[in-house]
Amino acid sequence: MRAVVFERFGEPAEVREVADPEPSEHGVVVRVEATGLCRSDWHGWVGHDPDITLPHVPGHELAGVVEAVGTRVSGWRPGDRVTVPFVCACGSCAACAAGDQQVCERQAQPGFTHWGSFAQYVALEHADVNLVAMPDELSFGTAAALGCRFATAFRAVVAQGRVAAGEWVAVHGCGGVGLSAVMIAAASGARVVAVDVSPQALDLARKFGAAASVDASRVEDTAAAVRELTGGGAHLSLDALGSPVTCVASVNGLRRRGRHVQVGLLPSSTGSTPVPMARVIGLELEVLGSHGMAAHAYPPMLELVRAGVLRPDLLVTSAIPLDTAPIALAAMGTAPGAGVTVIEPWR
Numbered sequence: 190m191r192a193v194v195f196e197r198f199g200e201p202a203e204v205r206e207v208a209d210p211e212p213s214e215h216g217v218v219v220r221v222e223a224t225g226l227c228r229s230d231w232h233g234w235v236g237h238d239p240d241i242t243l244p245h246v247p248g249h250e251l252a253g254v255v256e257a258v259g260t261r262v263s264g265w266r267p268g269d270r271v272t273v274p275f276v277c278a279c280g281s282c283a284a285c286a287a288g289d290q291q292v293c294e295r296q297a298q299p300g301f302t303h304w305g306s307f308a309q310y311v312a313l314e315h316a317d318v319n320l321v322a323m324p325d326e327l328s329f330g331t332a333a334a335l336g337c338r339f340a341t342a343f344r345a346v347v348a349q350g351r352v353a354a355g356e357w358v359a360v361h362g363c364g365g366v367g368l369s370a371v372m373i374a375a376a377s378g379a380r381v382v383a384v385d386v387s388p389q390a391l392d393l394a395r396k397f398g399a400a401a402s403v404d405a406s407r408v409e410d411t412a413a414a415v416r417e418l419t420g421g422g423a424h425l426s427l428d429a430l431g432s433p434v435t436c437v438a439s440v441n442g443l444r445r446r447g448r449h450v451q452v453g454l455l456p457s458s459t460g461s462t463p464v465p466m467a468r469v470i471g472l473e474l475e476v477l478g479s480h481g482m483a484a485h486a487y488p489p490m491l492e493l494v495r496a497g498v499l500r501p502d503l504l505v506t507s508a509i510p511l512d513t514a515p516i517a518l519a520a521m522g523t524a525p526g527a528g529v530t531v532i533e534p535w536r
């Protein structure tokens with residue numbers, strides 16, 4: 190099969206022929222129809238992810254068709270249209286037994302712990318635990334954005350953030366996950382303040398339902414701007430980028446008893462993040478993490494997508510072939526752009 194491979198961190202990846210994957214006993218091989226390009230792929234490529242061993246194939250936001258199934262898979266057969274969370278759980282540890290597959294103790298992540306989906310085929314483990322059936326009306330390109338950004342944002346806003354109608358929600362960082370969070374919070378009846386350094390990202394955020402925005406390239410104290418716009422601070426605030434600056438701004442923009450959800454990954458390369466804990470105790474804030482979403486939690490989200498309440502299709506702004514994926518991967522570091530790019534390996 191053809192795949193995007195890199196031999197050294199930070200050096201150009203290339204498209205080449207590699208061996209086709211085989212399914213493990215509990216696993217499947219999926220023919221990749223679409224796979225999202227995410228900043229996490231860029232972090233992996235430059236060497237920020239200790240799980241990656243070289244040579245490596247990135248890609249963790251995928252949708253496709255089951256090609257081959259392992260001997261002990263019971264729920265799936267060739268031809269099934271599927272997607273998968275970026276956290277693939279083991280199905281048998283204590284966290285999985287409690288229904289918390291998104292924090293599985295023995296999780297695999299395609300494109301990080303093993304070869305991913307910037308390829309014609311990808312092998313996935315524990316298919317009965319991790320695969321999600323795609324409704325027929327959902328396109329592969331849209332579904333590719335669900336497994337990482339949209340599902341992650343859904344859990345962060347709805348489950349961890351406990352959003353309620355009428356609340357103010359601040360979203361710091363309006364890339365793929367942030368724009369998804371804006372859309373989900375607005376659809377939940379919240380009033381959203383979008384914060385980003387990019388005017389194009391803020392334009393998209395307003396299109397997806399943000400009531401107000403803060404241009405962080407012009408406003409020095411974004412937390413103060415959020416407090417002013419919201420009459421004292423957001424009820425719920427997300428750091429959807431993952432940086433010490435946006436994390437602190439998110440906590441500082443909350444009102445009394447507000448909830449901060451850290452959803453953007455903070456790679457170890459950025460060092461540890463100082464959180465203003467004096468404000469956390471003084472205002473009785475909650476500080477929460479959110480890490481993907483388990484496959485079993487997808488159906489309510491897919492129902493809202495099917496009903497047109499949530500429109501992840503609007504997030505997908507471009508589709509490219511495998512051949513240009515190496516250049517697009519490298520560009521994620523400096524010019525991530527607004528919206529989501531999907532790679533279609535069949536092109």
Ligand SMILES: [Zn+2]
Nearest residue numbers: 227229250337
């Ligand atoms: Zn991702």
Ligand SMILES: [Zn+2]
Nearest residue numbers: 279282285293
């Ligand atoms: Zn597990």
